[in-house]
Amino acid sequence: MLQKIPWRIIKRNKSQFLGIILLVFLASFAYSLFSILITNVDLNYQHFVNESNQETFHFITLSPVNTEEISQKYGIDLEERYSWDYDFGDKTLRIFSISEKVNKPLVSEGTLPLNQEIAIDPNFAQANGLKVGDNFQIQDKMFRISGFIYLPDYIYIIKNDTDFLNDPQHFGIAVMNLDDLKPYLSLPYHYYMARGEGENWDNLKAELNSKYRLLSFQEKWDNFRIITTEKKMESARPMAYLISSIILTISSILLFIVLRRLINSMHAEIGTLYALGYNEREITNVYLKFPILTWLLGAIPGGILGFLLADPFIKFYISFLSVPVVERFFPLADLLIAVLLPFVFMIPAGYLAISSLLKRRVVEIIKGEAEKGFKQKFRFAFLDRFSFRRRLMLKQGLLHLSRELVLILGVAFATLILLYGVSAAASLNNMVNDTYQNIFKYNYMYLFNNFQRENNYPEAERFTILPFTLEGTKTKVPLYGIEQNSRMIAVRGTNGERMKLEGLIITRSLADKLSLKEGDVLNLVSNLDGKKFSLKVSGIADMYVGNSGYMNLEEFNRTFGIEEGAFLGLFSPSKLDIPQNALLSSMDKEYVIKVFRDSASTIEQMIRVMGLISFFLSLTIIYVLSSLTIAENRKPLGIFKILGYKDGELSSILLGFNNISFLVGFLLGIPLYNFLMKMVMNQVLRDMDFSLNMRADFQSILITFLVLLLAFVLSKYLGRRKIYSISPSVILKEQME
Amino acid sequence: MFIEVVGVSKNYQVGEVKICALKDLSLNLDKGALYVILGPSGSGKTTLLNILGGLDSPDKGKVIVDGEDITALDPKGLTLYRRKKVGFVFQFYNLVSSLTVLENVLSTKYLSTDGLDPEEVLKTMGVWEHRAKFPFELSGGEQQRVAIARAVVKNPALILCDEPTGALDFENAKKVLELLEDVNRKFGTTIIIATHNVAVSRMSSKIMRLRSGELVEFAENPHPVPAKEVSW
Ligand SMILES: Nc1ncnc2c1ncn2[C@@H]1O[C@H](COP(=O)(O)OP(=O)(O)OP(=O)(O)O)[C@@H](O)[C@H]1O
Ligand SMILES: [Mg+2]
Numbered sequence: 001m002l003q004k005i006p007w008r009i010i011k012r013n014k015s016q017f018l019g020i021i022l023l024v025f026l027a028s029f030a031y032s033l034f035s036i037l038i039t040n041v042d043l044n045y046q047h048f049v050n051e052s053n054q055e056t057f058h059f060i061t062l063s064p065v066n067t068e069e070i071s072q073k074y075g076i077d078l079e080e081r082y083s084w085d086y087d088f089g090d091k092t093l094r095i096f097s098i099s100e101k102v103n104k105p106l107v108s109e110g111t112l113p114l115n116q117e118i119a120i121d122p123n124f125a126q127a128n129g130l131k132v133g134d135n136f137q138i139q140d141k142m143f144r145i146s147g148f149i150y151l152p153d154y155i156y157i158i159k160n161d162t163d164f165l166n167d168p169q170h171f172g173i174a175v176m177n178l179d180d181l182k183p184y185l186s187l188p189y190h191y192y193m194a195r196g197e198g199e200n201w202d203n204l205k206a207e208l209n210s211k212y213r214l215l216s217f218q219e220k221w222d223n224f225r226i227i228t229t230e231k232k233m234e235s236a237r238p239m240a241y242l243i244s245s246i247i248l249t250i251s252s253i254l255l256f257i258v259l260r261r262l263i264n265s266m267h268a269e270i271g272t273l274y275a276l277g278y279n280e281r282e283i284t285n286v287y288l289k290f291p292i293l294t295w296l297l298g299a300i301p302g303g304i305l306g307f308l309l310a311d312p313f314i315k316f317y318i319s320f321l322s323v324p325v326v327e328r329f330f331p332l333a334d335l336l337i338a339v340l341l342p343f344v345f346m347i348p349a350g351y352l353a354i355s356s357l358l359k360r361r362v363v364e365i366i367k368g369e370a371e372k373g374f375k376q377k378f379r380f381a382f383l384d385r386f387s388f389r390r391r392l393m394l395k396q397g398l399l400h401l402s403r404e405l406v407l408i409l410g411v412a413f414a415t416l417i418l419l420y421g422v423s424a425a426a427s428l429n430n431m432v433n434d435t436y437q438n439i440f441k442y443n444y445m446y447l448f449n450n451f452q453r454e455n456n457y458p459e460a461e462r463f464t465i466l467p468f469t470l471e472g473t474k475t476k477v478p479l480y481g482i483e484q485n486s487r488m489i490a491v492r493g494t495n496g497e498r499m500k501l502e503g504l505i506i507t508r509s510l511a512d513k514l515s516l517k518e519g520d521v522l523n524l525v526s527n528l529d530g531k532k533f534s535l536k537v538s539g540i541a542d543m544y545v546g547n548s549g550y551m552n553l554e555e556f557n558r559t560f561g562i563e564e565g566a567f568l569g570l571f572s573p574s575k576l577d578i579p580q581n582a583l584l585s586s587m588d589k590e591y592v593i594k595v596f597r598d599s600a601s602t603i604e605q606m607i608r609v610m611g612l613i614s615f616f617l618s619l620t621i622i623y624v625l626s627s628l629t630i631a632e633n634r635k636p637l638g639i640f641k642i643l644g645y646k647d648g649e650l651s652s653i654l655l656g657f658n659n660i661s662f663l664v665g666f667l668l669g670i671p672l673y674n675f676l677m678k679m680v681m682n683q684v685l686r687d688m689d690f691s692l693n694m695r696a697d698f699q700s701i702l703i704t705f706l707v708l709l710l711a712f713v714l715s716k717y718l719g720r721r722k723i724y725s726i727s728p729s730v731i732l733k734e735q736m737e
Numbered sequence: 738m739f740i741e742v743v744g745v746s747k748n749y750q751v752g753e754v755k756i757c758a759l760k761d762l763s764l765n766l767d768k769g770a771l772y773v774i775l776g777p778s779g780s781g782k783t784t785l786l787n788i789l790g791g792l793d794s795p796d797k798g799k800v801i802v803d804g805e806d807i808t809a810l811d812p813k814g815l816t817l818y819r820r821k822k823v824g825f826v827f828q829f830y831n832l833v834s835s836l837t838v839l840e841n842v843l844s845t846k847y848l849s850t851d852g853l854d855p856e857e858v859l860k861t862m863g864v865w866e867h868r869a870k871f872p873f874e875l876s877g878g879e880q881q882r883v884a885i886a887r888a889v890v891k892n893p894a895l896i897l898c899d900e901p902t903g904a905l906d907f908e909n910a911k912k913v914l915e916l917l918e919d920v921n922r923k924f925g926t927t928i929i930i931a932t933h934n935v936a937v938s939r940m941s942s943k944i945m946r947l948r949s950g951e952l953v954e955f956a957e958n959p960h961p962v963p964a965k966e967v968s969w
Contacts, residue, residue, distance in 0.1 A: 646816055
């Protein structure tokens with residue numbers, strides 16, 4: 001008999017329970033989706049790195065290295081890599097020779113190429129509609145695509161070291177046999193990949209430099225193409241766990257509140273059962289069905305759906321990171337946690353609600369004494385100076401502070417999620433529209449493989465870039481020497497004024513990251529020869545791209561002992577005709593901007609997901625709380641209706657406090673977001689020469705507000721409809737019984 | 738004519754049975770009078786009051802109050818009608834339990850533009866000293882007086898009382914009736930009291946008798962007794 005009670009009550013309070021079930025569902029869903037996603041990518045990544053002998057470092061020299069000698073002397077695996085950039089149309093395919101010791105390609109589909117064959121990366125293939133078995137034309141020759149491959153030093157597939165975003169549409173990598181590749185090779189320098197144990201490679205660097213003329217040396221942790229993936233995974237992990245556990249916590253608190261109210265409202269019934277001779281355990285068992293049922297209906301479908309939907313998300317995510325997912329792991333632990341964690345939260349919450357009521361004496365339970373004592377405490381005399389309606393509204397809110405607190409937390413959290421998505425888009429947009437147009441005014445950047453003495457291109461501007469590391473850390477700080485009155489790079493102060501290039505001027509992002517002020521001293525170590533420099537910061541420029549510093553070229557050369565007038569690169573407004581073999585790299589700004597624009601759609605996707613989660617989160621929380629309040633106040637609502645109150649007035653009296661809580665939650669969400677971002681940026685991106693200005697700007701805040709306002713208005717509308725459906729004459733009838 | 742009830746019928750379908758709560762009922766009520774509707778349980782008193790008060794609508798017929806056909810109003814219109822014209826007093830008081838006495842009275846005062854002074858009304862009802870208490874801290878009689886204060890304070894044209902004395906003992910009941918009589922006299926409020934207590938009807942000059950949803954008698958009482966002298 002008693003077993004029927006929970007189902008009946010759930011049916012009667014459908015919307016409330018649906019809301020909680022939805023929240024539990026969201027929590028389990030988010031948790032299982034994110035954790036399964038991350039576990040899969042993590043495990044596959046480790047597998048990939050180990051199997052294919054990822055490099056420890058690589059370097060470029062001007063003359064060929066005696067690999068046998070060096071590898072024996074330093075106990076490392078060393079292998080030369082040959083590569084060639086095949087440009088066709090607006091696309092570039094970087095083709096490598098197949099290596100055997102270091103950075104071995106991992107085949108995800110098909111086979112490694114034989115002669116007359118080529119294997120390409122699947123992202124480029126997908127973006128360009130290429131399949132295994134297709135023919136691919138290179139100049140006048142046809143190559144059969146033998147398979148898809150991944151390279152462990154090109155996990156994040158970007159064309160230039162300095163690119164932020166990948167662009168599989170326009171840039172990809174491929175491998176083929178050296179014999180096939182040889183006819184195209186024309187590089188004036190040599191590229192070596194190395195794998196070995198050790199921390200300090202200074203001796204090796206010195207030897208390479210003296211014998212073979214070292215042009216560049218990059219360790220794994222310094223390699224954007226490798227580290228980006230690891231850092232992205234690292235930054236996604238806390239975000240994913242944070243989001244899902246907060247949703248879970250909020251839904252548990254909500255459930256606790258609803259359960260307690262619900263059970264209190266049934267005090268007469270429970271008291272009667274008690275009086276009839278049912279014991280505490282039997283009654284508890286009946287009422288524990290509420291949390292158990294909501295858990296069953298929410299967590300299990302949520303966890304399973306998260307697991308099923310993980311696949312497309314893994315695909316989406318790896319196209320972003322380019323981690324080969326060869327094996328699909330079934331992380332039972334993740335799924336179990338996603339399903340069981342709500343249980344761990346909800347059952348004690350339900351148990352507490354019941355046992356606190358059952359502790360009272362039977363007569364007390366029947367009378368519902370608890371309610372009365374509660375009300376007596378709150379007279380709120382200080383509210384008397386407000387108008388009647390406002391007074392009731394404030395009283396209602398103050399009586400149920402825990403509810404308002406949940407609402408505030410929920411809205412603050414939804415604000416945080418949405419702000420994250422929106423500002424990510426805004427800051428990328430900013431980068432394109434502001435940084436790349438107003439600050440970097442050049443269109444092409446060329447980096448020579450040797451110091452130049454004479455500038456043969458009158459409209460181009462000289463510059464030099466040298467890589468440094470902050471002493472005692474791994475934080476990269478590249479320094480630029482540029483023309484004193486550069487037309488190509490506008491170094492501006494906070495108010496948009498041009499800064500005079502004297503001493504070392506650092507970017508705002510570097511200053512933020514290292515907490516530097518004007519006048520502080522920066523201790524740097526050269527990445528090329530290990531020399532140490534102490535430089536005083538003479539100014540901070542309003543730039544958010546790159547953790548770098550700028551000096552005028554003359555001072556730069558004097559400071560770092562470079563011959564006067566020498567330079568390494570050119571900024572140019574137009575394309576320069578420089579022979580390929582004189583260049584280490586070149587960059588087309590148009591291309592960078594294009595990559596940004598193309599990636600906008602990926603980010604829009606992310607924002608849509610974020611927006612959806614935060615919209616439903618706030619909608620559900622506000623709706624569940626409102627319907628609880630309305631259900632509790634059915635009788636007064638009925639009386640007020642008889643007296644002639646309009647639905648709108650009643651909703652503003654009963655739920656008006658939610659307006660305040662909503663605003664407080666939203667306003668709380670903004671500093672919370674800024675704090676979190678600072679932490680993420682500082683912790684996760686500490687060692688990277690990468691920085692995004694993710695502070696929430698006015699527009700992002702406005703968009704976030706509008707989306708959440710929509711959820712709020714919708715929940716209010718639903719609440720209003722609930723109030724509308726209360727019939728005064730039915731209330732009168734219920735009373736008589 | 739203040740209220741015209743023309744051919745009003747109300748049926749309830751309960752399972753297969755059709756219950757006729759009101760049968761083709763017609764009435765004319767004057768402004769400023771005190772009426773008593775008398776009838777046994779189930780005769781349709783509450784149904785009639787609910788229709789007059791705009792809480793329910795008839796299946797057939799018209800109810801015209803102050804020239805306005807309230808049966809033609811939508812829920813919004815009915816809300817406005819109740820707000821402007823009607824006060825209610827119920828058998829079980831129906832005070833809002835989370836509001837104090839004064840707040841309960843303010844809750845209707847708030848709805849009116851030309852209402853009475855809450856303090857004066859509460860004093861008239863003899864419950865001013867309890868103004869800061871919650872309903873559960875009052876006796877039934879006191880609660881009912883607060884309920885009358887709540888109905889009176891907005892100075893409505895019509896007050897509908899459904900068994901106002903039903904849950905009270907003799908003394909308290911008499912007090913309540915006296916107060917209703919006072920209100921009727923002082924403010925010229927039309928008051929309709931539904932009861933099954935024949936004694937109560939003696940205080941009214943117009944008595945309607947209902948039986949099984951039909952008006953069986955609408956009699957003038959040439960010698961109404963002051964509420965103070967009513968006894969049972
Ligand atoms: N919502 C309803 N559903 C079904 N039948 C109803 C409903 N409301 C009233 N009735 C029936 O209509 C008839 C008249 O009811 P009403 O409440 O008007 O009587 P009453 O005169 O007020 O009785 P009492 O003195 O007991 O309050 C009764 O037979 C009752 O059973
Ligand atoms: Mg009745």
